[in-house]
Amino acid sequence: MKLLKYATYRLLQSIPVLIGISVITFLLANLGPGDPVSLMLQGQEQNEELVRAIEQRYGLNKPLHERYLTYMGGLLEGDLGQSIHYRRPVADLILERVGPTLLLVLSAYAFALVTAIPLGVVAADKRNEPSDHASRVAALIGVSTPSFWIGIVLILIFAVKLEWLPSSGLVYPWRPPSTYRSIDGHLELYYQSLRHLLLPMIALGTLQMATIMRVERTQMIESLQGEYVKLARAYGVPERTILRKHAFQVAQLPIVTIVGANLSTAIGGAVIVETVFNINGMGQLFVDAIQQNDYQLMMGVTMMLGVLFVLGVIVTDISYAYIDPRVTYGESE
Amino acid sequence: MSSEPLLRVENLKTQFFTEEGTVRAVDGISFEVREGEIVGLVGESGAGKSVASMSIMGLVESPGEIVGGEITYKGETLFGLEEGPDGELRERDDMLSSEEIRTRIRGNEIAVIFQDPMESLNPVFTVGGQLREFIELNRGLPEDEARAEAIDMLREVGIPDPEERYDEYPHQFSGGMRQRVLIAMALACEPSLIIADEPTTALDVTVEGQILDLVDDLQEKYGTSFIWVTHDLGVVAEICDRVNVMYLGEIVEKAPVDDLFYDTKHPYTNALLNSIPRPDRTVTELEAIEGVMPEAISPPSGCRFHPRCPDAREVCKRAHPDAKVVADADGEPHEAACVKHDAFDAGYDQSPPLEGTAVDTGSAAVEESESELTANPAGDDSGGETRE
Numbered sequence: 001m002k003l004l005k006y007a008t009y010r011l012l013q014s015i016p017v018l019i020g021i022s023v024i025t026f027l028l029a030n031l032g033p034g035d036p037v038s039l040m041l042q043g044q045e046q047n048e049e050l051v052r053a054i055e056q057r058y059g060l061n062k063p064l065h066e067r068y069l070t071y072m073g074g075l076l077e078g079d080l081g082q083s084i085h086y087r088r089p090v091a092d093l094i095l096e097r098v099g100p101t102l103l104l105v106l107s108a109y110a111f112a113l114v115t116a117i118p119l120g121v122v123a124a125d126k127r128n129e130p131s132d133h134a135s136r137v138a139a140l141i142g143v144s145t146p147s148f149w150i151g152i153v154l155i156l157i158f159a160v161k162l163e164w165l166p167s168s169g170l171v172y173p174w175r176p177p178s179t180y181r182s183i184d185g186h187l188e189l190y191y192q193s194l195r196h197l198l199l200p201m202i203a204l205g206t207l208q209m210a211t212i213m214r215v216e217r218t219q220m221i222e223s224l225q226g227e228y229v230k231l232a233r234a235y236g237v238p239e240r241t242i243l244r245k246h247a248f249q250v251a252q253l254p255i256v257t258i259v260g261a262n263l264s265t266a267i268g269g270a271v272i273v274e275t276v277f278n279i280n281g282m283g284q285l286f287v288d289a290i291q292q293n294d295y296q297l298m299m300g301v302t303m304m305l306g307v308l309f310v311l312g313v314i315v316t317d318i319s320y321a322y323i324d325p326r327v328t329y330g331e332s333e
Numbered sequence: 334m335s336s337e338p339l340l341r342v343e344n345l346k347t348q349f350f351t352e353e354g355t356v357r358a359v360d361g362i363s364f365e366v367r368e369g370e371i372v373g374l375v376g377e378s379g380a381g382k383s384v385a386s387m388s389i390m391g392l393v394e395s396p397g398e399i400v401g402g403e404i405t406y407k408g409e410t411l412f413g414l415e416e417g418p419d420g421e422l423r424e425r426d427d428m429l430s431s432e433e434i435r436t437r438i439r440g441n442e443i444a445v446i447f448q449d450p451m452e453s454l455n456p457v458f459t460v461g462g463q464l465r466e467f468i469e470l471n472r473g474l475p476e477d478e479a480r481a482e483a484i485d486m487l488r489e490v491g492i493p494d495p496e497e498r499y500d501e502y503p504h505q506f507s508g509g510m511r512q513r514v515l516i517a518m519a520l521a522c523e524p525s526l527i528i529a530d531e532p533t534t535a536l537d538v539t540v541e542g543q544i545l546d547l548v549d550d551l552q553e554k555y556g557t558s559f560i561w562v563t564h565d566l567g568v569v570a571e572i573c574d575r576v577n578v579m580y581l582g583e584i585v586e587k588a589p590v591d592d593l594f595y596d597t598k599h600p601y602t603n604a605l606l607n608s609i610p611r612p613d614r615t616v617t618e619l620e621a622i623e624g625v626m627p628e629a630i631s632p633p634s635g636c637r638f639h640p641r642c643p644d645a646r647e648v649c650k651r652a653h654p655d656a657k658v659v660a661d662a663d664g665e666p667h668e669a670a671c672v673k674h675d676a677f678d679a680g681y682d683q684s685p686p687l688e689g690t691a692v693d694t695g696s697a698a699v700e701e702s703e704s705e706l707t708a709n710p711a712g713d714d715s716g717g718e719t720r721e
Contacts, residue, residue, distance in 0.1 A: 227452035231515075234390055234447075235467045235522065236439035249457045325502040326456060 007318060014310045021306040022075070022299075026068050029295040075303070081296035085288060090300035093285060098304065100170050101281035104273065105266050107197055108205035109259065116209045117255070120216025125243055127221060135213065142210025147269045151203035151276035158199060168278035171196045200277040204269050208262055215258050219251035226250065253324050260316025263309055337408065338365035339558050340389070340443075340526055345402035345412075347381075347388045356630045358384040358397065360582035361655075366526060371552060371559040373569040373590070375605075376579035377626050382562045383448075385579070386528045388412070389560075390443060391434045407525070411438065440471035444519035448531040450511035454503035460514055461487070461499030464521060471522040486517040491547060509540035513547070520551060530562045545571055566609055570594060575665070578602045581637040582629050584656055586669045592662040598669035600644045636672065639687070644673055648684035652677075 037054050055061040059070055074081060080090035123135040159167035173193040223229065224247045232246045233239075271283030278284075282301055289297035321327040347359040359381040366372045374382045387393050389404055391411065401422075404411040411434060413425040429438065447453045455463055464483040468474055474482060480499075487495035490513040503511060512532060519527045529548070533541040549572055552559060561573055569576055569590065576593045578586040578601065586599035597603045607620040624641045627633055633640050639649035652672050659674040660667040672679040 226455075227447060227449055228455040230392070231445075231447060231453045231518075232455075233392055234439055234445040235518070236435045236441070236470060237466075238435070246455055250455065253457075324457065325459075326504045 003318065006321070007314065010314045010317060014314065017310055018303070018306060022072065022303060023068070025299050025302040026071060027064075029298045030064060030067070032295075071299070080300040080303070083289075083294055083297040083300075085292040085294040085297065090297050093297065094282070094300055094304050097280060097282045097285045098308075099172060099174070099281075100279055101267075101270050101274070101283060102308075103170065103172065103197070104200055104204060104279065104281060105270050107201045108266060108270075109208060111201050111205035112208035112212055113255075113259075116212035117216055117252075120213045121220055121243065121248065123213070123217040124220030124224065132217075135217070139210040139214050142206045142213075145206065146272075147203050147207060148272050148276050150206055151200065151273055154199045154203055155276070165199055166196050167199070169196060170200075170277075170279050170281075200273050200279060203276065204266065204273045207269065208259075208266060211262060212255060212258055215254055216251065219254050220247060223247040223251040253320070256316055256320050256323065260313050260320075263312040263316075267305055267309060338367045339407060340366040340560075341403075341405045342385075342389065343403040343405070345385065345388055345399065345404065347384050347393055347397060347399045349397040351396060351630075354630050356628075357582050357632065358629055359388060360629075360632075361402070362577075362579070362582070362584045363402075364577045364584060364587065366558050366560055368525070369552075369556045369558055370574040371561055371572050373573035373576040374560055374562045374579060375564065375566060375569055375576055377564055379581075379626055379629065380579040381582040381629065382564075382579055383530055386445070386530055386560060386562050389528065390439060390445065391431060392439075406438065406442065440467060440522045440524065442524050443526045443528060444522050444524040446512075446515045446519050446527060446529045446532040449535050450508050450515055450532075451535065453515055454506075454511055456503055459500050459502055460506065461501075464499075464514065464518055467518050468521050482521060483517075486521040487514070489520070489551070490514070490517040491543075492517075508536055509543065512536060512540075512544055516544070516548065516551070520555060520557070523555075524557065526558045526560065528560045528562065531564070533568060534563070534565070541568075548572065566594075566605060578605070581626060581632050583637060583670065584668075585638065585671070587656060588667040588669075589662050589665050592660070592665075592667050596660065596662070596667070598659050598667060598674065599671050600642045600673075601638045604641075604643070636670070644671075645687045646681055646684035647687060648672055648679050648681055649687070652679045654679070 037051050037060065052061075059067055062070075071081065078091055080094070082088070083090050083093055086093060119135055123132045126132050155167045158165045171189070171193040173190050224243075226247065228250075229242055229247050232242050237246065270281065271286055273279070274281045274283035275287060282305065285297065286301045286305075288294070289301055342365065343363050344361050345359055345363070346357070346361055349356040349358055362381075362385060364372065364374075374385060376382050384393065384397065388399050389406075389411065393399060399412055401414060403413045405413075410425060410428045413428050414422045415425045417423040454460065461480070461483050464486065465476070465479045468479040468482050468486075469476060472479070472482075484495045484499055487498065492498055492510060492513055498506075503514075506514065512535075515532070519529075533544050536544065545568065548559070551557075552572075559572075561568070563569060573590045575589050576587070577584045578593070578599065580601050586593065586597075586602045588596075588598070593602060594606065597606060601622075604620070604622045607616075608622055610619060622641055627637070627640070633650075635648075635650040635653050636642070636645070637653075639645040642649065649672060654670045654672050654677055656668040656670040657674070657676045658666040659669045659671075659676050671677075673681045
């Protein structure tokens with residue numbers, strides 16, 4: 001199968017990227033300030049014997065490159081080392097936390113696409129009319145407002161003032177919280193999950209929405225001036241069909257690129273939004289790792305985010321080839 | 334000659350209202366298309382050929398607008414103005430609404446073939462799907478019949494393996510093949526008139542030849558009328574029955590094709606003919622037309638061609654000729670808009686020749702539209718090439 005072959009090819013291609021990420025994070029984590037041993041011995045009396053014993057145990061006395069190779073060896077077996085702060089395997093922590101982050105990022109994108117595409121199309125259709133100007137101003141505000149500020153304002157309005165929505169935490173649709181009575185069934189769970197998700201989703205998705213909306217507008221305007229639109233008009237195709245089908249379909253190609261290219265912004269934004277909304281995701285884990293100087297955890301989280309990003313880019317490329325017939329699955333010339 | 338032509342265009346005026354001023358892209362042209370004939374609309378780029386054809390379809394894009402004239406198709410009014418009670422011009426009641434034009438005229442009565450086959454097909458839909466959509470829409474066929482019809486039509490225009498190629502995308506077709514697809518689209522909707530807007534300009538010459546042969550064959554088979562918009566007199570000679578030559582928004586000469594070539598009545602047509610190689614004439618050098626066509630935003634006074642016309646005289650700066658019958662071509666009128674013909678009686682023969690016209694000034698060609706009177710001082714040696 002072409003698709004499978006292409007996916008495999010792209011995955012293999014991403015190996016050097018991931019190795020690059022691992023080298024850089026490893027160096028930053030190990031050469032940065034702070035001493036993991038003293039962290040581990042917090043509150044305890046330090047004696048040299050103990051320090052040496054710990055160094056021995058974690059291999060901290062070995063040269064840097066050896067330590068890197070050991071780390072990479074563990075990585076291949078799924079062992080990301082031990083978190084010093086949590087005193088648990090890093091891999092376990094990440095597995096626990098990756099779900100909420102993915103849920104947040106994906107729903108933010110869903111929110112952005114569902115709102116931005118129709119708005120962009122309307123703005124293009126009503127070009128230079130009031131609704132177009134309004135959307136331009138909205139997009140400008142959306143692009144220039146930081147997500148943490150949007151998050152705080154949303155909390156103030158919808159959680160504190162109006163008390164409509166919860167201000168913190170997430171309810172995962174795949175795992176009812178222990179405080180929940182399961183008799184309420186799935187519907188109630190999904191409803192609660194959505195209520196919790198709404199504000200952080202908007203906070204994280206606004207930037208994406210504004211960007212996508214502007215690109216959508218530009219692309220639609222360009223597409224509406226295409227010769228194929230002229231042809232469709234000349235054959236009596238209704239304007240509505242031209243807008244929704246003929247011009248629309250062509251205009252969506254760059255949107256996929258934007259989604260892929262902005263993935264890093266979205267993941268970075270998730271770290272901040274998780275902090276604002278007190279969501280136990282990768283972002284909070286990352287912040288903890290940095291604050292606690294937990295180098296093993298830091299590396300683990302960075303690697304995981306790197307993998308997510310690389311996967312996202314691959315999915316983008318594949319879907320690009322899927323919706324644009326002119327793009328083939330990397331068939332070599 | 335049938336009594337009522339298929340399409341009659343009367344004194345059509347289409348203007349573009351731009352910030353720089355009003356561009357009179359089409360300025361009072363009249364012509365007709367009869368059943369089963371191919372009518373040429375010829376002229377340089379910017380002469381208003383495409384705007385004229387888009388006006389017929391009601392597809393002039395903003396800021397353009399039809400401001401005058403009448404377009405009648407099969408007895409129905411596609412465009413027509415009348416004077417309202419307040420003295421303002423308004424659209425006539427019998428004029429088809431834009432919705433009626435879209436559903437009843439575009440595609441199923443008048444179809445178009447555009448210039449650029451590379452851009453005219455939608456890149457994200459299959460060729461067959463696009464063809465099928467237009468057939469469904471314009472002939473009201475259900476999907477499977479439209480599909481069968483589309484495949485038949487692809488075969489008809491000479492696309493090999495139409496069943497397989499039906500599901501391919503435009504980028505998998507060559508330029509010539511795409512133009513064949515566009516022709517298939519036009520014919521598949523079974524229109525009575527096809528407007529072909531420079532359909533072979535983007536193709537190389539061998540492909541152009543094949544396409545012209547194809548159109549000739551299909552035209553004979555289906556009896557469809559064509560308006561063939563082109564700047565290429567060679568193409569005109571090959572397929573047109575009657576020809577309208579346009580210059581700066583006006584039709585300057587109108588004749589059956591043979592008469593246009595062998596009994597040319599307008600200096601512009603003559604100049605066009607002299608600028609292309611012809612198998613029936615041997616010349617050492619082709620004569621390009623001096624200068625460029627002025628902007629339609631500020632056309633020259635009098636005859637619009639006079640600044641570039643080798644035959645221009647003083648009178649040409651003043652008198653603006655409308656086309657008149659100047660000769661009879663086997664019962665067909667041969668019209669030209671040039672005062673040198675007796676039919677105009679404008680005193681051309683007594684009028685002194687213009688000084689400093691394009692013929693002598695070469696390099697001043699670009700400014701010549703303003704330089705009609707304040708002609709270059711004689712003896713200016715800037716463009717000293719003499720031509721004879």
